[in-house]
Amino acid sequence: KRSAANATTWPTFSNLKADMRPEALNPLFAEAQSIKGVGPRVVALLKKAFDLPPGISEPRVLDFLWHMPTGVIDRRSEPAVRDAVPGTIATLAVRVLKHRAPPRGNNKAPYRVSCEDETGSIDIVFFRAERSFVERQLPVGEIRFISGRIEAYGDKLQMVHPDYIVAQEDRQTLPMLEPVYPLTAGLSAKVLGKLSRQAIAQVPQVAEWLTPQLLEARKWPTFNEAMNRVHHPEDPTDVSTGGLAWQRLAYDELFAGQLALGLVRASLKSQTGRVVEGDGRIRKRITEALPFDLTGSQREAMAEIEEDLASESRMLRLLQGDVGSGKTVVALLTCAIANEIGAQAAIMAPTEVLARQHLETIAPLAKAAGLRIAVLTGREKGKARDAILAELAAGFIDILIGTHALFQPDVHYKDLAVAIIDEQHRFGVHQRLALQSKGRDGGSNVLAMTATPIPRTLLMTHYGDLDVSRLRDKPAGRKPVDTKAIPTERIEEVIQGLRRAVSAGAQIYWVCPLIESSMVSEMAAAEERQAHLAQVFGDQVGLLHGAMSPAAKDAMMAEFADDKIKILVSTTVIEVGVNVPNASIMVIEHAERFGLAQLHQLRGRVGRGSRQSYCMLLYKSPLSETAEARIEMMRETEDGFEISEKDLELRGGGEVLGARQSGMPEFRVADVPGFQDLLAAARNDAVMVLDLDPKLESERGKALRTLLYLFECDEAVRLFRAA
Numbered sequence: 001k002r003s004a005a006n007a008t009t010w011p012t013f014s015n016l017k018a019d020m021r022p023e024a025l026n027p028l029f030a031e032a033q034s035i036k037g038v039g040p041r042v043v044a045l046l047k048k049a050f051d052l053p054p055g056i057s058e059p060r061v062l063d064f065l066w067h068m069p070t071g072v073i074d075r076r077s078e079p080a081v082r083d084a085v086p087g088t089i090a091t092l093a094v095r096v097l098k099h100r101a102p103p104r105g106n107n108k109a110p111y112r113v114s115c116e117d118e119t120g121s122i123d124i125v126f127f128r129a130e131r132s133f134v135e136r137q138l139p140v141g142e143i144r145f146i147s148g149r150i151e152a153y154g155d156k157l158q159m160v161h162p163d164y165i166v167a168q169e170d171r172q173t174l175p176m177l178e179p180v181y182p183l184t185a186g187l188s189a190k191v192l193g194k195l196s197r198q199a200i201a202q203v204p205q206v207a208e209w210l211t212p213q214l215l216e217a218r219k220w221p222t223f224n225e226a227m228n229r230v231h232h233p234e235d236p237t238d239v240s241t242g243g244l245a246w247q248r249l250a251y252d253e254l255f256a257g258q259l260a261l262g263l264v265r266a267s268l269k270s271q272t273g274r275v276v277e278g279d280g281r282i283r284k285r286i287t288e289a290l291p292f293d294l295t296g297s298q299r300e301a302m303a304e305i306e307e308d309l310a311s312e313s314r315m316l317r318l319l320q321g322d323v324g325s326g327k328t329v330v331a332l333l334t335c336a337i338a339n340e341i342g343a344q345a346a347i348m349a350p351t352e353v354l355a356r357q358h359l360e361t362i363a364p365l366a367k368a369a370g371l372r373i374a375v376l377t378g379r380e381k382g383k384a385r386d387a388i389l390a391e392l393a394a395g396f397i398d399i400l401i402g403t404h405a406l407f408q409p410d411v412h413y414k415d416l417a418v419a420i421i422d423e424q425h426r427f428g429v430h431q432r433l434a435l436q437s438k439g440r441d442g443g444s445n446v447l448a449m450t451a452t453p454i455p456r457t458l459l460m461t462h463y464g465d466l467d468v469s470r471l472r473d474k475p476a477g478r479k480p481v482d483t484k485a486i487p488t489e490r491i492e493e494v495i496q497g498l499r500r501a502v503s504a505g506a507q508i509y510w511v512c513p514l515i516e517s518s519m520v521s522e523m524a525a526a527e528e529r530q531a532h533l534a535q536v537f538g539d540q541v542g543l544l545h546g547a548m549s550p551a552a553k554d555a556m557m558a559e560f561a562d563d564k565i566k567i568l569v570s571t572t573v574i575e576v577g578v579n580v581p582n583a584s585i586m587v588i589e590h591a592e593r594f595g596l597a598q599l600h601q602l603r604g605r606v607g608r609g610s611r612q613s614y615c616m617l618l619y620k621s622p623l624s625e626t627a628e629a630r631i632e633m634m635r636e637t638e639d640g641f642e643i644s645e646k647d648l649e650l651r652g653g654g655e656v657l658g659a660r661q662s663g664m665p666e667f668r669v670a671d672v673p674g675f676q677d678l679l680a681a682a683r684n685d686a687v688m689v690l691d692l693d694p695k696l697e698s699e700r701g702k703a704l705r706t707l708l709y710l711f712e713c714d715e716a717v718r719l720f721r722a723a
């Protein structure tokens with residue numbers, strides 16, 4: 001998840017100077033490996049478990065801080081053995097009586113250790129245990145504290161693989177309340193907890209940045225204490241999102257975001273850009289070459305963009321439109337304005353597939369308009385790349401389309417006036433900044449695009465008073481998609497239905513379930529489904545997943561687009577952008593695991609051609625209330641803006657699975673009850689602070705700088721440094 005401020009702003013300055021972070025914070029920004037017990041293996045697991053901010057690929061100490069627990073394991077129940085209740089977690093004090101190792105050579109039999117207290121006996125059970133290990137852990141005759149789940153075995157009690165076994169002198173190392181962290185496949189709560197505690201210990205004592213009045217009124221602990229309590233709970237409310245500790249941290253995150261916004265806004269207002277006002281001749285040629293008329297909202301968006309570019313301040317506009325709403329044409333026409341004054345434009349997409357699709361759409365139109373275009377991605381290498389760079393620097397390329405390759409340090413534009421960033425949320429702040437800073441005089445105009453409709457409330461929070469254009473009406477000729485919810489048990493019926501559809505010429509997307517944090521198991525699920533469908537459809541079934549090389553993905557997409565493959569089984573990699581009009585059926589397995597925004601985006605892949613389209617949401621019962629509401633909403637409407645409002649409402653309860661890919665601006669901490677109220681307070685607070693101390697130079701201002709660093713609002717930090 002991204003922090004408020006990271007999601008927020010496109011900084012508009014090019015000086016990425018070495019930063020001036022207070023030294024006391026350095027240990028937090030050190031790599032995770034600087035923590036004892038973190039080696040390459042753990043780092044790999046952390047990468048999966050953590051939601052690193054965009055642009056950060058290696059986990060750092062700081063990332064432990066924002067990896068918040070989802071609950072606690074409560075080990076505080078310390079019954080006598082006789083009173084231990086099967087099915088509960090308990091901590092027992094027992095004396096070790098006797099070891100009963102399995103017969104040698106029989107690995108499958110359990111290793112049992114009988115233990116007792118004055119009231120009764122319990123067996124500690126190990127599978128595949130090493131004898132010497134168990135003997136060391138549970139020496140006969142000694143007292144041990146064991147903690148774990150109590151089970152009934154016949155009429156006896158047992159505990160299988162206790163979470164903790166400690167001697168009397170180590171009693172206090174046994175955490176009575178143990179935080180549980182999300183997405184820790186391969187990383188136990190115990191290990192992660194240990195690492196987290198070390199990371200928390202690296203947090204320096206920070207000066208208070210909140211007012212005494214606020215702390216008093218809300219009864220909040222200090223930042224240090226709040227951090228400590230969340231990761232090292234002494235009471236279950238310490239890890240509750242409604243608890244005082246968590247609320248304080250949520251406020252801090254929102255406050256940092258609002259401050260960053262305020263700083264960036266102030267700086268933007270003080271900058272002037274260049275006037276880009278073309279004569280319209282290239283736009284005219286493009287629109288004449290289009291096989292359709294622009295929709296009303298496309299026209300409106302263009303009028304707004306033209307006005308932005310013609311003004312002296314830099315354009316910073318967000319173009320929102322559902323998948324298929326026709327953003328690409330708007331992007332191209334925006335580029336054309338730059339081209340009309342002899343300047344260049346760039347279109348950046350998050351993936352190779354998307355970049356190439358843009359190229360395909362744009363190439364014929366550019367040709368008709370006499371524009372020279374080129375593509376630059378990770379695939380262009382060596383001589384080919386050198387040639388493109390030379391042409392670009394010489395101004396022989398009017399529009400450069402590509403991926404992250406567009407802003408590498410050795411890429412020089414002759415005169416970049418417009419930078420277009422497609423699926424902007426998939427890029428980190430620094431990446432957007434890097435592309436934008438390729439413009440003349442250190443900054444180009446920016447049009448950011450997103451297919452994720454962002455609810456109004458969040459727009460304000462994350463994007464401040466950024467200008468927004470919305471493409472609301474769909475291009476003519478789109479037919480509504482018929483959306484059905486079907487329980488998984490009826491999957492064979494669905495497959496029979498697909499058989500008829502395929503013989504009638506239809507093509508089908510089949511999306512496999514989202515699985516928490518594991519690309520490998522996601523892939524396995526997709527492979528399995530492909531094999532299953534291949535039994536019916538033979539070699540007409542293709543497979544697409546995230547672990548494939550870009551070239552292999554492109555090739556597979558091309559086969560599907562050319563109708564050589566009838567059914568494309570995939571993981572969620574198809575989510576963004578790709579256009580295959582003949583595909584008219586979208587099957588989503590385990591639809592209950594997807595977020596609303598994501599379901600909406602997936603459905604947007606169909607309904608693009610002349611055929612009646614269907615979206616089949618296969619779900620596993622029983623549905624949770626939220627999942628049911630989501631599926632119901634999907635059946636009710638196709639309006640992305642309506643769906644996004646509902647999504648926010650549903651996710652307000654903290655349900656976030658699938659949110660990461662949905663493109664919604666995310667918080668790491670602040671997704672809590674009372675969010676709106678905290679946000680309003682944070683906004684007021686920020687306005688007041690910046691009013692009194694716009695450069696954050698007072699005592700409180702200095703403390704606030706630390707806050708900005710902690711939440712990595714670097715771009716805002718850079719502002720007061722430049723000042």
Ligand code: ADP
Pocket residue numbers: 292293294295298321322323324325326327328329451475476577579
């Ligand atoms: P997105 O907003 O998802 O990027 P695209 O720009 O890829 O959407 O447009 C989707 C499809 O709609 C393309 O095939 C495009 O040619 C077509 N399209 C765009 N604008 C219009 C329009 N005004 N009328 C009809 N079709 C249009």
Ligand code: MG
Pocket residue numbers: 327328422577
């Ligand atoms: Mg698009």
